[in-house]
Amino acid sequence: MKKLLISVSLLLLMITAACSSGDKEHADGKTTIKYAYWDKKQEKLMKDLVKEFNKENPDIRVKLELTPYDQYFTKLDAAATGGSLPDVFLDEWS
Structure with missing residues (x-):
């Protein structure tokens, strides 16, 4: 549970930081940011966090x-x- 709480806090911190630099604002006034990850098992969690x-x-x-793990870092590069x-x-992270 502690790892989950740290992950959630870190995710929100990173999203907030990303929003403050390099915003992509649209005509409707909303900003869109992209969040990339590789673990299909976390898909529901990620969607819940975004919600x-x-x-x-x-x-x-x-x-x-x-992106599947075996393609993820190649795609980032x-x-x-x-x-x-x-x-x-x-x-x-190690």
Whole structure:
């Protein structure tokens, strides 16, 4: 449970930080950020977190980008090279 709480807090912190730098505001006044991750098992959790986040931040859209693990870091490398990294992404921690 402690790991989940830390993960949730970290996710919200990263989303908030991403929103304050490099905003992508649309005509409707909403900002969209991309959040990339690889774990299909976390899909429901991520969607639930975004739903909770949007209750307090209705002007921010979070677009979740799920990529299978075996392709994830290759995709991030290509995105970095092409200048199109997601605003927030998971990384491996030891």
